[in-house]
Amino acid sequence: MIRLLGDCIVSPLGFSSRENFNAVKSGQSSIREEDGAVSRIDRSLLSRCFNSIGAISGDYTPLEQAMIYAAFHAVKQSGIDASSPRTIFIISTTKGNVELLGEPGHPYGPRRIYLWHTARLVSDFFNNPNKPFVVSNACISGSCAQITAKRLMERRLYDYAVVVGGDMLSEFIVSGFQSFQSLSPVRCRPFDADRKGLNLGEAGAAMVYGRHEENDHAPGLYLTAGAIRNDANHISGPSRTGEGLYLALEEVLEQTGRDSLAFINAHGTATLYNDQMEAVSLSRSGLLAIPVNSLKAYLGHTLGAAGVVESILSLMALNEGIVLPSLGYETHGVTEKINVITQCMPTTGNRFVKMLSGFGGCNAVLLFEKKV
Amino acid sequence: MEELILELKKQIIEALNLEEITPDDIDTNAPLFVEGLGLDSIDALELIVLMEKNYGIKLTDPGKSKEIFKSVATMAEYIQANRTK
Amino acid sequence: MNKITSYYRLKDNRLTELYRSLEISYPKFFKMDRLCKAGFLASEMVFRSLGEDPQSPKHDTALVFMNSSSSLDNDMDYQTTILPGNYYPSPALFVYTLANIVTGEVAIRNKIFGETSFYISSEFSAKELIITAEGAFVGKGIRRVLCGWTEYFKDACDVLVMMVEKDAAEGLDFTEKNINQIY
Numbered sequence: 001m002i003r004l005l006g007d008c009i010v011s012p013l014g015f016s017s018r019e020n021f022n023a024v025k026s027g028q029s030s031i032r033e034e035d036g037a038v039s040r041i042d043r044s045l046l047s048r049c050f051n052s053i054g055a056i057s058g059d060y061t062p063l064e065q066a067m068i069y070a071a072f073h074a075v076k077q078s079g080i081d082a083s084s085p086r087t088i089f090i091i092s093t094t095k096g097n098v099e100l101l102g103e104p105g106h107p108y109g110p111r112r113i114y115l116w117h118t119a120r121l122v123s124d125f126f127n128n129p130n131k132p133f134v135v136s137n138a139c140i141s142g143s144c145a146q147i148t149a150k151r152l153m154e155r156r157l158y159d160y161a162v163v164v165g166g167d168m169l170s171e172f173i174v175s176g177f178q179s180f181q182s183l184s185p186v187r188c189r190p191f192d193a194d195r196k197g198l199n200l201g202e203a204g205a206a207m208v209y210g211r212h213e214e215n216d217h218a219p220g221l222y223l224t225a226g227a228i229r230n231d232a233n234h235i236s237g238p239s240r241t242g243e244g245l246y247l248a249l250e251e252v253l254e255q256t257g258r259d260s261l262a263f264i265n266a267h268g269t270a271t272l273y274n275d276q277m278e279a280v281s282l283s284r285s286g287l288l289a290i291p292v293n294s295l296k297a298y299l300g301h302t303l304g305a306a307g308v309v310e311s312i313l314s315l316m317a318l319n320e321g322i323v324l325p326s327l328g329y330e331t332h333g334v335t336e337k338i339n340v341i342t343q344c345m346p347t348t349g350n351r352f353v354k355m356l357s358g359f360g361g362c363n364a365v366l367l368f369e370k371k372v
Numbered sequence: 373m374e375e376l377i378l379e380l381k382k383q384i385i386e387a388l389n390l391e392e393i394t395p396d397d398i399d400t401n402a403p404l405f406v407e408g409l410g411l412d413s414i415d416a417l418e419l420i421v422l423m424e425k426n427y428g429i430k431l432t433d434p435g436k437s438k439e440i441f442k443s444v445a446t447m448a449e450y451i452q453a454n455r456t457k
Numbered sequence: 458m459n460k461i462t463s464y465y466r467l468k469d470n471r472l473t474e475l476y477r478s479l480e481i482s483y484p485k486f487f488k489m490d491r492l493c494k495a496g497f498l499a500s501e502m503v504f505r506s507l508g509e510d511p512q513s514p515k516h517d518t519a520l521v522f523m524n525s526s527s528s529l530d531n532d533m534d535y536q537t538t539i540l541p542g543n544y545y546p547s548p549a550l551f552v553y554t555l556a557n558i559v560t561g562e563v564a565i566r567n568k569i570f571g572e573t574s575f576y577i578s579s580e581f582s583a584k585e586l587i588i589t590a591e592g593a594f595v596g597k598g599i600r601r602v603l604c605g606w607t608e609y610f611k612d613a614c615d616v617l618v619m620m621v622e623k624d625a626a627e628g629l630d631f632t633e634k635n636i637n638q639i640y
Contacts, residue, residue, distance in 0.1 A: 094555060096527070101536045115527055116579040133585075134577035136527055137557045144574055151592040172532070175539045176551035180417060181434070227596065228572040230520070230564040236552050237413055247516075247570060251597040359552070360561030362573050388549070391473075391487035414488075417548035425545045 006078030066204025099170030138358030142307020193333030201300020242281030262349025268294020460628030
């Protein structure tokens with residue numbers, strides 16, 4: 001297991017984890033229906049905040065600004081030395097600076113389109129000497145990056161990991177999802193009978209993790225287990241049997257047991273097939289009684305940042321002993337009787353599961369724990 | 373109509389990357405989905421783009437699309453009646 | 458010692474010809490973008506040399522690929538479908554604007570239910586390949602990883618796919634030296 005030492009979310013709901021969490025707790029959503037039901041970060045606000053950490057916003061793309069800002073504050077909170085060779089950066093993004101493809105006159109240079117270049121700019125900002133790892137595994141990237149951190153540290157290759165996730169919206173991405181007819185014209189409704197699809201969102205988020213020693217029982221929040229599995233079914237359609245998710249759930253729960261599960265934070269994109277698939281996998285895993293939520297109606301689907309953003313928000317909830325409500329759900333809309341939570345509720349559970357699924361048939365399950 | 377059907381078959385082959393298929397291989401009245409050519413959900417979405425790009429027909433109702441894309445014949449009939457290009 | 462039990466190096470971009478030479482019937486091949494075709498073909502050669510049945514479900518196999526340009530080769534094609542004045546976004550192209558789709562295609566073809574992951578690196582790195590591939594061995598029941606470098610950009614095909622088996626008796630040691638040699 002690895003221990004969370006610091007975190008930060010940059011999104012339209014705020015420029016800190018605390019701001020985002022408070023906004024979500026009070027039921028706020030950054031999805032603007034008048035704007036095509038997407039969630040976008042104010043670029044000039046982002047620049048100003050970025051400048052405030054002693055950086056020059058003109059040198060960095062909005063994506064890089066969001067990622068570096070989030071990493072900066074996560075690192076600050078953690079107190080670690082981000083420039084140490086024992087610290088590794090792990091970047092999670094699906095499309096990086098892809099909007100530059102549609103901006104031939106851009107000032108950032110020809111290599112800026114490469115995800116590894118963006119990653120290098122992030123780790124270089126902190127003078128980290130190691131080549132960062134870059135995870136690009138569709139929408140599960142944020143979870144995979146955390147799993148990568150766990151594996152690297154459990155093998156003692158590094159003592160600290162800064163996991164940074166980010167994706168920004170662009171014509172490229174929005175048009176693509178439009179061509180899939182998977183976008184909802186209104187705020188999304190995960191697991192609801194009237195759900196019409198997903199909302200796209202953008203965010204940058206960072207988590208700093210530290211290695212955990214065998215005999216160390218320090219109180220805190222831990223990533224205890226993680227698994228990734230493929231459906232082997234279709235490159236963009238969710239598996240009807242939820243095969244990959246089921247296998248990943250079983251793998252994680254076998255390792256950690258099923259006690260004290262406070263809640264399950266689903267992927268819950270509010271597409272017809274995704275939510276149904278997740279319900280089937282939860283049913284197959286015997287988890288129908290566990291409170292379930294999706295956070296997608298608060299911030300939208302933030303793609304490469306989703307795994308990081310949603311883990312942070314869920315960890316904050318776990319820490320406070322509450323379960324966040326699943327915004328947008330009213331009428332049960334999947335065949336399995338999963339337990340979707342509609343009001344903030346207290347919990348004595350000290351663990352939760354995070355699920356994500358992505359194009360390419362990949363699925364990731366994380367299990368987090370609070371030690372007191 | 374025959375001309376349209378042949379043109380449509382060629383466009384379908386190109387749009388859906390059906391490399392090993394010729395217009396003669398496509399039965400005008402056979403189902404396009406499940407059986408027949410065995411097209412999938414992405415193919416259906418690509419056919420929607422084809423309708424707009426080549427014939428100026430915008431399809432927004434998924435239920436209706438299913439009926440229209442039943443076979444090459446049903447597609448051709450719909451195009452004949454609704455094309456704006 | 459983890460060992461490479463089979464590998465295939467693909468630098469030839471005549472992907473359709475290679476496909477035809479394999480004499481398999483897999484029409485979905487023609488829907489793939491060039492990156493997926495290249496990764497698919499190299500993987501096909503590896504499984505074939507191991508004498509494996511694509512239809513048999515594989516819960517003991519993970520898949521970890523890496524490259525430098527992600528799906529940029531296809532992204533540029535997709536970009537041409539969203540030009541102002543000629544705006545017809547293509548779902549068939551958009552679906553391939555993610556590098557990890559190649560892992561999905563190989564997983565579907567060979568019924569691989571283990572982990573599938575994709576990493577990006579500025580250049581081919583045997584060291585990073587080893588770290589990320591061996592990372593997958595912690596997965597439950599995973600005893601082998603199909604791994605490698607799947608790079609394709611502007612007609613340049615640079616692919617190396619290997620099957621690495623955990624604590625194998627036979628094969629090439631999974632070391633930087635050996636990987637660099639076969640690359």
